[in-house]
Amino acid sequence: MLKKAIVIGGSAGSYKIVLKILSFLPKNPGVPIFICLHRLRSARKGFAETLHARSSYQVIEPEDKEKIELNKIYVAPANYHMYIDSNNTIVLSVEDEINHSRPSIDITFQSAAEAYGENLMGIILSGANHDGAFGMLKIKEHGGLTIVQDPGECEISVMPLSCIENNSADKVQSVTEIIHSIQNFISIND
Amino acid sequence: MQNERSNFPINIADNIVANKILEVFKKEFNIDLFNLQNIVFRRRIALAFNILNISQQEFIDDYKILSGEQVDQLVGILIPDNNELFRDTETWIVLRDKILNKFISKENVRIWFPNITYGEDIYSLLILLNEFFPTLKFQIKVTGPSLYALQIISNGGLMKPKSRTSLANYKMVTGKGDLSEYFKKKNYVICFNTNYLSAVEYKQYKNSDCFEDDFFDIIMCRNKTLILNDEAALEFYNKILFRTEKNGIIVFGINEKVDKNLLKSFHAISLSEKIFQK
Numbered sequence: 001m002l003k004k005a006i007v008i009g010g011s012a013g014s015y016k017i018v019l020k021i022l023s024f025l026p027k028n029p030g031v032p033i034f035i036c037l038h039r040l041r042s043a044r045k046g047f048a049e050t051l052h053a054r055s056s057y058q059v060i061e062p063e064d065k066e067k068i069e070l071n072k073i074y075v076a077p078a079n080y081h082m083y084i085d086s087n088n089t090i091v092l093s094v095e096d097e098i099n100h101s102r103p104s105i106d107i108t109f110q111s112a113a114e115a116y117g118e119n120l121m122g123i124i125l126s127g128a129n130h131d132g133a134f135g136m137l138k139i140k141e142h143g144g145l146t147i148v149q150d151p152g153e154c155e156i157s158v159m160p161l162s163c164i165e166n167n168s169a170d171k172v173q174s175v176t177e178i179i180h181s182i183q184n185f186i187s188i189n190d
Numbered sequence: 191m192q193n194e195r196s197n198f199p200i201n202i203a204d205n206i207v208a209n210k211i212l213e214v215f216k217k218e219f220n221i222d223l224f225n226l227q228n229i230v231f232r233r234r235i236a237l238a239f240n241i242l243n244i245s246q247q248e249f250i251d252d253y254k255i256l257s258g259e260q261v262d263q264l265v266g267i268l269i270p271d272n273n274e275l276f277r278d279t280e281t282w283i284v285l286r287d288k289i290l291n292k293f294i295s296k297e298n299v300r301i302w303f304p305n306i307t308y309g310e311d312i313y314s315l316l317i318l319l320n321e322f323f324p325t326l327k328f329q330i331k332v333t334g335p336s337l338y339a340l341q342i343i344s345n346g347g348l349m350k351p352k353s354r355t356s357l358a359n360y361k362m363v364t365g366k367g368d369l370s371e372y373f374k375k376k377n378y379v380i381c382f383n384t385n386y387l388s389a390v391e392y393k394q395y396k397n398s399d400c401f402e403d404d405f406f407d408i409i410m411c412r413n414k415t416l417i418l419n420d421e422a423a424l425e426f427y428n429k430i431l432f433r434t435e436k437n438g439i440i441v442f443g444i445n446e447k448v449d450k451n452l453l454k455s456f457h458a459i460s461l462s463e464k465i466f467q468k
Contacts, residue, residue: 041355042279042362044444063447064416065423077445079277085229092445093230094277094413095270096349111229114202 002068002088004031004172006120006182009063009105011038011127013155017175022055022073024179031055032103033073034084036108038095038101038127048075064092076103083133086115096130101130108190109135119142121185123178124169127159136168147171147181203235207246211317214253219261221335223268226417231268259338266336269417271308273349275317275369276359278444281412281463282318283363288459289439290323293407299328302406304430305314305414306334309343310356312390313382315410317372320366320386330390331402340392346374346382405435413443427452434468441465 008018014037025033039047051073052059061077068074068088076082083091083104091111098104107131109122122139124132126149136146148169151157163169173181208231215221223231239246242260249255256264276282293299305311312332319326334340350356351373361367374383393402411430415423431452434440440456442448442464456466 044280061445063445064443065420065447080445083229085227087228091227091230092416093270094416094443095230095234095271096273107233110202114229 001117002115003181004085004121004185005034005068005084005112005116005187006031006121006123007034007036007084007109007139008123008125009036009109009132009159010125011101011129011131011156011159013126017149018051019054020175021179021182022051022057022059024183025055025057025185026183027056028071030070031186032070034070034076034082034108034112035073036076036082036103036105038103038105038131039078041102044078047078051075061113062090062092063177064090066090076108078103081107083111085111099129101129101131105132106135110138113138113144113181114140116144120144121182122146123148123182124163126154126156126161128156129158130162132159133162133166133168136163137166140168140170145170145181145185147173147178149178150174196225200233200236200240202229203239205232207235208220210250210253213229215261215265218253221261223265225345226268226422227419230270230417234268234270238264241267262336262338266307266334266339269305269307269335271306272311272412272443273308274353274359275310276314277310277365278412278463279359279362280466281316281441281444281460282359283440284460284465285315286318286322286363286442289408289465290319290326293328294323294326296407297327299326299408300404300406300435301328301330301408301410302402302433303330303332303410304334304401305411305426306343307336307339308349309347309382310349311410311412312343313346313348313372313386316386316390317360318363318367321366322412325369328389330406331406332390332392333395333402334392334397337394340394342463344384344390344392345376346384346387347381347449347465351380399401400431401429405433406438407435408439408441409434412440412441413446415446416443423447424449424452431456436468438468439465440468452456 044162048061057073059073062074081093085091148160148163459465
């Protein structure tokens, strides 16, 4: 099983939240972060670059079979599913859409749950479908910590509500609280 | 493959089933799947058994419950492929503007699609050729592991017959908004018009003898190594690069890892679209 990691998923209304979260991350926290946001297939350029500009991390769209490194943020590329493999590698796939989405949050979260087990924090933000709910359940089943953005704060609350409805959310938090949770998670020594 | 139904949550098969499949396929059917990427492979196994309506435990207990046709279908499902027309429109625009025009005067442009399980990339190229290079003489060879998949492709089968994404991609690449001349209804199902498939040959391969003896001007191998581990990907690259004619073109997937050492005898036509020339 791999060491700690954080996976973040979201759709409509989540991009600006991710920007805010990244701007509060400490330097060299010692964990990789995987971000899976629903995005236009044609929007290939500028996505990761904008996130990179707001963070002290290196933000990249990985190639297939890229080795996972600490202190890097990996953003699922447009029109590929992003798996996290337990051999410390990112694996991309062109499989059919899941929940009408590619990249699918379920795929990233489910694979991360297998790879990181209880050493994983999964976060679901604002979004308009239930992609990610199944993945959050897998994270919880593997002993990881699951947090959803407070639906009352979301631009569109369907995504976090789906996780609340399937009992996969350990915590429901505001964005400020999510940032504190991430900081605590990172600061806990192995 | 047309009814993949992967919109439902699916569990990943465990390693016992994955190893059993590898063992059975090698021993009984002489099909070598050992080089597939572990996690994607295990998910595809779970999906395949779901589609074929067979339990994984039944398979472990007695793999002979699979008929020859089901084995062939299983192989096709295990290997996903590009499922929309003109996927990654920038790639097709580079092909349109920088590559295909170089072959106009050639007597016969030889094009190869290796390791195919869906037809969308083939149809996309045929549309592009028809729209912009109608006088270009070409021959297309398609190879793949599943006879079932190749038969569907030869009949114009589409992964998504009414895809808005495909139409939007087509508009971006051709400037046109109507794809209807390229499709027809067959038994109430929308298919690619097989009139455009006359210059296409199909060949199934089994085990690792999966590559043609010919040399090719253009090899369309987008996202073929995603399902392969490092060792198998390297073997694939070596064979593909060897089969490229001098001044020939190879087209990879945009986020596909391409070993830089292997491209010493190639230069990049487009690094961002991963298109290279020998």
